[in-house]
Amino acid sequence: MPTYEYECHACHATFAVREAISQHGRGEVTCPKCRSRDVERRMSEFYAKTPRKS
Ligand SMILES: [Zn+2]
Incomplete structure (x- = not known):
């Protein structure tokens, strides 16, 4: 199952969501922080992201 990265326009949080094929592109994702x-x-995949350091 692919994982997609999302950004919330309301609170600017970023989060990753695993999408099932049936949900793909249906806009049913909500922000886990503010539920927007x-x-x-x-x-x-095309975004040059800075590696996270643990
Ligand atoms: Zn939010």
Whole structure:
């Protein structure tokens, strides 16, 4: 199952969501922090992301 990265426009949180095929592109993702549906999927595959350091 692919994982997509989203950014919330309301609180600017970023989060990852595993999407089932049936949910793909249906805009049913909500922000886990503020529960806004105003989220945007980021193209993480093409996004040069800074590696997280643990
Ligand atoms: Zn939010």
